[in-house]
Amino acid sequence: MKNLQIVGQLFIACALVAFGVQHFVLGSLVTRAFPSLPAWMPSAPALAYAAGLLLCATGLAVLAKFKARTFCLVLAAAIGAAFALFLLPSLLAEPRNPMLWTNSGKALVLAGACLLVAGSVSAGTGTGGKADACIATGTLSLSGFFVLAAIQHVMYAGFVATLIPDFIPGHLFWTYFAAVALIAGAIGMLVPRTAQLAARMSALMVFLWVLLLHIPRVLTIRDANETTALFEALAMCGMALLVAAHARAVAPVAQVERAPSRHAQG
Numbered sequence: 001m002k003n004l005q006i007v008g009q010l011f012i013a014c015a016l017v018a019f020g021v022q023h024f025v026l027g028s029l030v031t032r033a034f035p036s037l038p039a040w041m042p043s044a045p046a047l048a049y050a051a052g053l054l055l056c057a058t059g060l061a062v063l064a065k066f067k068a069r070t071f072c073l074v075l076a077a078a079i080g081a082a083f084a085l086f087l088l089p090s091l092l093a094e095p096r097n098p099m100l101w102t103n104s105g106k107a108l109v110l111a112g113a114c115l116l117v118a119g120s121v122s123a124g125t126g127t128g129g130k131a132d133a134c135i136a137t138g139t140l141s142l143s144g145f146f147v148l149a150a151i152q153h154v155m156y157a158g159f160v161a162t163l164i165p166d167f168i169p170g171h172l173f174w175t176y177f178a179a180v181a182l183i184a185g186a187i188g189m190l191v192p193r194t195a196q197l198a199a200r201m202s203a204l205m206v207f208l209w210v211l212l213l214h215i216p217r218v219l220t221i222r223d224a225n226e227t228t229a230l231f232e233a234l235a236m237c238g239m240a241l242l243v244a245a246h247a248r249a250v251a252p253v254a255q256v257e258r259a260p261s262r263h264a265q266g
Helices: 002-026 045-064 068-093 098-122 128-155 157-163 171-190 195-221 224-246 250-265
Strands: none
Touching: 002 045, 002 098, 002 224, 045 068, 045 098, 068 098, 098 128, 098 224, 128 157, 128 171, 128 195, 128 224, 157 171, 171 195, 171 224, 195 224
């Protein structure tokens, strides 16, 4: 379990640093961690640099294991505030806009990634209740995004099918198969008995997408959006690994609870 936690934190930290670097290089709010500013607000590069600094600092804090919990909680709060101020009003005004749903879902899942890291570094430090709350909220955000992604796979199957590499046959089949797998992973991670297996399989699924889909697209298309999507997927893979690392195994617990009664009978 420790290895899953280490790799999960590493994936999320690398994604946060990559998002921060994008903000600095492009001088704008280019990732889904923070939404683009509305037309009535000036697009000050200073805001993009501030967001980039927070993203980089949080990722580096996780890698260095220095104040990681604090940085992750601050970043999660900042992403949540930006969602509430800018994305949520737009979503309520245009509820049928699929891009707004995607951007909102990705913002919330990245906030959830920060909470998962915060919970994972706090586990076993005497703050068990707060750590459990962070892990539970992060797990819920990942499951919720998986459900949203599955719905969009079905609603926009024709578009999603175009994203699958040409060397893989049966594009529509894999589109619907991915939708089913996403739903299964989302539900499985919320059920204690299946949480660990579902999280492990979800991490494997998303990591395969990183290798087969996102990396080739980044190398061929060379677009900032593709780079963002690559690291979003890497972060979600890391989230699933952290869920697996902290999922409670139901069967062993039950065996421990039954052990004293057998001993007493003996």
